[in-house]
Amino acid sequence: MGKSDDRRKDKARAEANLGERVRVTLQVYREVDATNATTLARLATTNITPTCTEGCSFCCRLEIPVTRAEAETLVAWLVEHRADELAAIRERLRGWLAWYRGDYVARVAGGMERADVFFHHGVPCALLDGTRCGAYPARPVTCRNHYVTSPVEVCDPARGNGEPDGIDAIGIAARDHVVEIRRAIERQGGNWLASVHLLQEWLIHLLDVEREPWRGSPRLYLGG
Numbered sequence: 001m002g003k004s005d006d007r008r009k010d011k012a013r014a015e016a017n018l019g020e021r022v023r024v025t026l027q028v029y030r031e032v033d034a035t036n037a038t039t040l041a042r043l044a045t046t047n048i049t050p051t052c053t054e055g056c057s058f059c060c061r062l063e064i065p066v067t068r069a070e071a072e073t074l075v076a077w078l079v080e081h082r083a084d085e086l087a088a089i090r091e092r093l094r095g096w097l098a099w100y101r102g103d104y105v106a107r108v109a110g111g112m113e114r115a116d117v118f119f120h121h122g123v124p125c126a127l128l129d130g131t132r133c134g135a136y137p138a139r140p141v142t143c144r145n146h147y148v149t150s151p152v153e154v155c156d157p158a159r160g161n162g163e164p165d166g167i168d169a170i171g172i173a174a175r176d177h178v179v180e181i182r183r184a185i186e187r188q189g190g191n192w193l194a195s196v197h198l199l200q201e202w203l204i205h206l207l208d209v210e211r212e213p214w215r216g217s218p219r220l221y222l223g224g
Helices: 003-044 068-081 083-101 103-109 114-121 168-187 199-206
Strands: none
Touching: 003 068, 003 168, 068 083, 068 168, 068 199, 083 103, 083 199, 103 114
């Protein structure tokens, strides 16, 4: 068997693995959405309701950590549904990367906390269509689980402090579903933690803007 045959087999395995990751991720999204709806309905009976409304996009400039599987699922959706806009999306991603390596680094070096820089000076998500998500059906778990109960102005960089009251029950209820993405990655021999980068970094990589945007960029802080 020659090297070309080996390469074809490796490619076939990678494509099969990609298909499984996307299938698992889409199933997780369906389960998370259903669980979130049930959780919100239950919370509403205790007068806990989100203040998030359609068209409010202040949170779309914050850090959005995602797994590769989620980013692959999102890119597949973009290629199918927004192919004619990919060039514009790539250009906005280049702008974000320039900000992340330049202004962001300078502000952190000047003493600002990472979260504060994103909140007050962050570049809006490259997928926004005006003030609405242009890839809403394929948005990551972090976006699906983001609900707050505090007034809208708290989320506004011009008026707030970037510390809204989140609804923790949403993430807790969805946890058993979300873990399936991790299991799929590890089942394929991957490292789940190593697969987590910022959404923009994965989009830059998968949309061929830059091969490894995380090189030469600030390191993503995952807590702990």
